[in-house]
Amino acid sequence: MNVEPEVRQESIETEEVEKYSQWKDAWRRLRKNKMAMIGLGITLVVIFVAIFAPLLAPHDPYYSPVMEDGQAELSMQGPSLSYPLGTDRLGRDILSRIIYGTRISLIVGVITQLIALAIGITLGSVAGYYGGIVDDVISYFINVFLAFPFLLFAIAIMAVFQDPGIEQVFLALGLVTWPGLARIVRGEVMSLKEEEYIEAARSLGAKDFRIMTKHVIPNCLAPIIVTVTLGVAGAILAEAGLSFLGIGAQPPMPSWGLMLNAGRDYLRSDPRMMWFPGLAIMITVLGLNLFGDGLRDVLDPKMRD
Template sequence: MARKEPTPTESLNEVLTIEQREVEGLSQATIVRRRFFRHRGAVSAMIVLALLFILIYSSIGFDVFGIKVPGWYPHTYLQRFDVALPGGQPTWVLPFNFGEFPFGQDEIGRDIFALVMRGAQQSITVMVVYGFVAGVLGIVIGAIAGFYRGWVDAVLMRITDVIIIIPFLILAAVIGRATGDFGAFFLAIALGLFGWTALARLVRGEFLSLREREFVDAARVAGASNPHILFRHILPNAMGVVIVAISLLMSGAILTEAALSFLGVGVQSPDVSLGQILNQYQGAFSTRPWLFWWPGLFIIALALCVNFIGDGLRDAFDPRQRRMPGKRGPYRQAFGAMFGGFSGGGRYDTDREDAENPGVIEVTYADDELRKESN
């Protein structure tokens, strides 16, 4: 008796069932966590960011509500010393001989390492406070507008449009001029009060879609109030988009603060920020480049790490994402298409690492053909 060949639809159902075995019985938080930790770029960025945090806050110490926590580095950013080497050159001799002034000194003897660490602390303060303030305002305004709709939506979105049409850098410069003398904390709060608009529109769109879902109707039938439905049922289902958007806002806050301080309208002396250091020593780039390299390097490192983490969160929360970048990304696929057989070949082929991990099931090129035939 001849074996009956499965139809394309039956084979497609079997493929989808196998594809779902990897996440069968797992909670949404577990699925997101596993996907995130499979994203090599995001995990690497998280490790680098953690190391930077440890270095920045343990080196020169920090203040907590007026209580000074000392660090292991002997110098502070306010001290001045005799210039150790001609031109204030760094005393760091690779690989492990750091010397007294590893990042060098400026013309008046200030330690650049201490200045950069203090500037990085200011950037992190702006990043965290700005992300919190803009995140809270964006979530609340966008959620209320998307859930209640009608005149509430119209009023809130027109206010949002008014703020959006003002160029943010000009608005931030005015805010920085007014609040820069009060320090990075108050500057971040003031910027966050006007930086929520993009997040609010994104959250509004998510709530407009989610409010029509069946679980919202079930909550209404069960007698739940509107605030309860808003923040206990709909908001948790939109948190993926919210977390990713806030992470991107935080990386943008680092660059915004650096730009304002570089223009002289951000954090003011005697305090220090990375953009302010770049502004002070921009004329020394050709003669003493170490004064310019280190603050620029920390700005790039902090912003890139937060961006990579946000990219990993976006992929982890995306339910349509079947595989994570870092195993076989678009660049490796392009090389495979050009040179043939490089890193596996076909668009959905399983590469060598996946063959060594048979527990990870992915869709193959044949599965893609089955979908086409079924359609």
């Protein structure tokens, strides 16, 4: 044994050091950020609504009393006790459609970002880690993709599909958002690979795959999380835009964008039909953006200290 008494002493002292981790610390600082907490609150409510939509919605969002039962008097009803936000042209309950619309928006946001993550992390980390010609080629693609205006590009992709639908929206928006993510991952990886612990892993004999998955990517999670949070908001907006234009979700889906589209004809006579879905989009996107901005402040080391 070569353990010196003084060394033991040293060990005991740090026993008192407060348990601390980066995520806990981030959470502590996030809690102090009022706007971020409002954003988080809104986001949680939206998620809650999406999950429990069948329990919360007073009516079936697809059921049209006008078409199916010929109750023409239920068309375009103003707010009432049984239809708190009124009904649309087909007599469907607007509140129920907005509640179910939450599901569509969130799913679009999440799946789009998953696609973007899969492509973005893979290409971004490969480009950043290997550098050289691999990086040149991938960076070239990233730049080409980034050169197109976001929504225009999505519209162009949607135009390629014969019959647009929500699945095509996932794909189109995923393809449009990955380059931004890839660029961020690439930059992170490029600076991370100079870290001494990466070299240490190499000196231990670790293979590239292990270095990437165990050492590189876990250390660039923070900016990825921020980008994805803001990306979900962007995707929700974009889906609403595409659906509004009629090349996204198709009727009778209770997509918010589609509802805006349907309300367009009544903009002057009955603006309520556009207000409510518009408000739903605004609140959801605002919540995600506030939360994402707060996360950025807390997680981005360049903003710290």
